[in-house]
Amino acid sequence: MIEDIRSIISDHARLPVDVGTLAIDADLYQAGMTSHASVNVMLALEDRFDIEFPDRMLKRSVFESIASIAEALRELQVSAAA
């Protein structure tokens, strides 16, 4: 799952740094992800894992790191095999 998230961030977050070098708890917004780019990340995650983030999860703190995204996906019962 972590590798899938990394690949989506790499494709959609438009970070000025190499996503491979980011720690899983690194703040993506501090790393340069804009609000606009974060929407694209959310859309790509929904598409890749075939889920819908409910409104209560659509907030900055859920998408601020690879770890927090993974936690949200687990809450939505996305299995590692997905």
Place this chain on the structure above:
Amino acid sequence: MSVAVDRDATFLAGIRLIAKEVASAHADDVDRRARFPEETLTALREQRALSAYIPPELGGGGVSFEAIAEACLELGRRCGASAMVFAMHQIQIVTLVRHLGDSPWFEAYLRSVAGEQRLVASVTSEVGTGGDMGRSIAAVTPGAEGGCTFEKQAPTVSYGEHADDLLTTLRRSPDAEPGDQVLALTRREQLTLEQTGTWDPLGMRGTCSPGFVVRAEFMPEQVLPTPFATVSVESMVPVSHILWSHLWLGIATDAFDRARAFVRAAAKQKPGEPPPTAQRLSHLMSELSLLRAEVDSALRAFLEASREPGRERLSTVAAALRFNNLKIAASEQAPRVCQGAMGVCGIVGFKNDTPFSVGRHLRDTMSASLMVANERIHHTNASLLLIAKDV
């Protein structure tokens, strides 16, 4: 509870008196000369209104947010520029009160606002960011003896020359990304302001908002501990849109009142049947009601979400859409009401020197769709709507 209600009532009675006796008396002169509404600010300071929202334990008046919003509306009915200066000051104060955490420096600062009735302005826009408040170029830069500096090119700083202190968005450090922002509060004696433009606008002329190059030397503890991204979604953006909308509603309400007075005067001249303009007034009332309903429902939504622990709901996409929509709807509806009032009053509404003049109202509310440009907000919403589920 009753103490809080009494506090609000006393505060609002004072504000209504200032609006009626002071702001109203100077509104035309402030507008004509594009000068700062000095008299209103003096009266607000005498009533300690600049610290009204600060909690009593920090020396403030402890009034509710609803009362601050209502005060913006009341001042807006008499002088749009006075109301805007008051509203913008309160936006900074509400933001600081909600996010100071346990910072001793900011506690002491709020005490000094209460003690000295200091006026706070904000420096959020910046040349080169294309109007995006979520990005900065200027940065908190390490200076001599553990201090910090910044230099920011601001295309507009409302009442910059008249403010005691400035709250400025900056990148966290010289190597931070544009979106990694913090807020720094700097006092007058730590600032130099170099005016870069003139101020001769169509409306809101008394806000005196030319551009400045702002330079400051300050200490690290003057940077608010909470990141701007959090402060922005939980407080600064919704509070700005709510307080602005209240004062635009105030201006539109006075334009409507003037149109109604005009129709009543016409009706008295020809008793028996309602004048033709009465019908137009009825149409106008519907327009005003829509504005009032949107402003009121946004205020309720904000209060409800603010009461929740952690204010989680305010940081959702749905909340961003809600308060962005308030800004767009109110900023478009307020000038529509003012123009409708001019249609009712005809030439005496168009002239600047009659009891039914609504030219200033129309010009003042025309600024609404520009302060944070509506098209920029639509651009943001367009993106958020792709992901929001229930709006």
